[in-house]
Amino acid sequence: MPDYRDSPGFLYLDGTKHSREGLLGKKKEDISGVEPFKVYPEAKKIPLPRPVLPTADIWQCLKDRRSVRRYSTRPMPLEVISSLLWATQGVTASLGGYLLRTAPSAGALYPIETYLCVNNCLSLGPGLYHLEVASGMLELLRDGDFGSELTSASLGQSMCQKAPVVFVWSAIPRRTMAKYGARGMRYIFMDVAHICENLLLASVALGLGACPIGAFFDDEVNDLLGLDGIEESVIYMASVGFPK
Numbered sequence: 001m002p003d004y005r006d007s008p009g010f011l012y013l014d015g016t017k018h019s020r021e022g023l024l025g026k027k028k029e030d031i032s033g034v035e036p037f038k039v040y041p042e043a044k045k046i047p048l049p050r051p052v053l054p055t056a057d058i059w060q061c062l063k064d065r066r067s068v069r070r071y072s073t074r075p076m077p078l079e080v081i082s083s084l085l086w087a088t089q090g091v092t093a094s095l096g097g098y099l100l101r102t103a104p105s106a107g108a109l110y111p112i113e114t115y116l117c118v119n120n121c122l123s124l125g126p127g128l129y130h131l132e133v134a135s136g137m138l139e140l141l142r143d144g145d146f147g148s149e150l151t152s153a154s155l156g157q158s159m160c161q162k163a164p165v166v167f168v169w170s171a172i173p174r175r176t177m178a179k180y181g182a183r184g185m186r187y188i189f190m191d192v193a194h195i196c197e198n199l200l201l202a203s204v205a206l207g208l209g210a211c212p213i214g215a216f217f218d219d220e221v222n223d224l225l226g227l228d229g230i231e232e233s234v235i236y237m238a239s240v241g242f243p244k
């Protein structure tokens with residue numbers, strides 16, 4: 001039975017440590033970069049309403065946050081989706097060509113793409129959507145009900161079908177790894193965790209409940225979204241809705 005020390009996880013952690021000697025002497029991997037923004041030019045664009053930004057006590061939100069897996073059948077208003085998207089990837093400043101966001105990103109390289117599986121929302125039909133960050137618009141990728149497929153791809157976690165919306169985050173590793181080499185993969189997972197925590201706290205502030213989801217068959221979710229699983233792959237998800 002392989003031990004922790006023989007596992008790919010440990011080998012990666014150990015192999016990507018910074019050390020004073022290594023940082024100066026070690027040659028970094030030569031990884032070519034890619035475009036910083038993903039756009040689906042053929043997709044129908046859906047402008048988002050101005051986000052609702054309620055006044056909330058950060059300490060109370062931290063105290064109240066809990067993973068919520070059961071939701072009422074109340075549909076999610078589009079303004080609320082807009083607020084959640086803003087909390088996770090809203091552009092809050094522009095600096096030297098970088099679009100700085102509500103969540104931090106190593107080197108301001110933003111390797112995470114945001115997709116939504118919409119099951120039950122007002123003014124937005126069920127389907128799979130992508131957030132076009134620069135314009136702040138949603139792009140419709142596939143029309144229809146995909147909640148049950150997402151549930152099946154998520155080891156049968158029915159909240160993927162019952163939640164009015166599921167956030168699905170993918171990574172385009174080259175964006176970060178072209179600068180940071182293999183160590184950059186660490187940063188990608190840190191980036192997505194910041195994004196998800198923003199979603200979880202914003203959900204509390206808006207009277208919603210959310211649950212992070214790390215258990216899924218990666219390539220089944222990739223197939224659903226049309227991602228190749230190599231240059232871009234799903235790494236995290238979260239369901240959101242009004243608590244039951």
Ligand SMILES: Cc1cc2nc3c(=O)[nH]c(=O)nc-3n(C[C@H](O)[C@H](O)[C@H](O)COP(=O)(O)O)c2cc1C
Pocket residue numbers: 065066067068069157211212213214215216
């Ligand atoms: C990386 C990560 C992955 C998770 N994956 C799942 C998941 O697939 N399904 C689920 O029901 N909960 C998932 N959770 C939620 C945890 O079970 C939950 O955070 C934990 O039980 C503590 O409860 P709390 O969030 O209510 O404080 C995940 C949490 C994290 C941080």
